[in-house]
Every structure is written in structure tokens, then in C-alpha cells.
Amino acid sequence: MSKWVAMLNERASKCIISLIVMEFTYDLNINWNLGGGYWTLERGVDNDDVYNSAWLHYAFLSLGYRF
DSSP, rough: OOHHHHHHHHHSSSSSEEEEEEEEEEEEESEEEEEEEEEEEEEEEEEEOEEEEEEEEEEEEEHHHHH
């Protein structure tokens, strides 16, 4: 465990992490596929010293080739 994570765990009395992932893949033919998806990551800390939260959103597309 890194020093930063250990320090964060000591300070966070109430820590909430939420991750939602939606992903799809479509085979174009035997070798090529197309995909995409959406991620959302939410994190919050609420203790006597700090109240902080972050909500990140990711959308992605992918194109793959199988050998």
C-alpha cells in the first residue's frame, strides 16, 4: 500500500466509492470488432476535517482486430 493511500485511509472516517460501467462489443466480421461504453466514478469523503467529492465521467469507443 502506498504512503498516500495509507494517509488517505487514516483521515477518511466516511469514504464512499461508486463505480458504474456499461460496455458493448459488436463483431463486424470474424476479425474486426467495434465497441464502446460509459464509466462513471463517484467518490466522497466526509469527516471532521474535510468534506470533498468527485464525480468523473468517461465515454469511450474501441476498434479491435483479432489475429
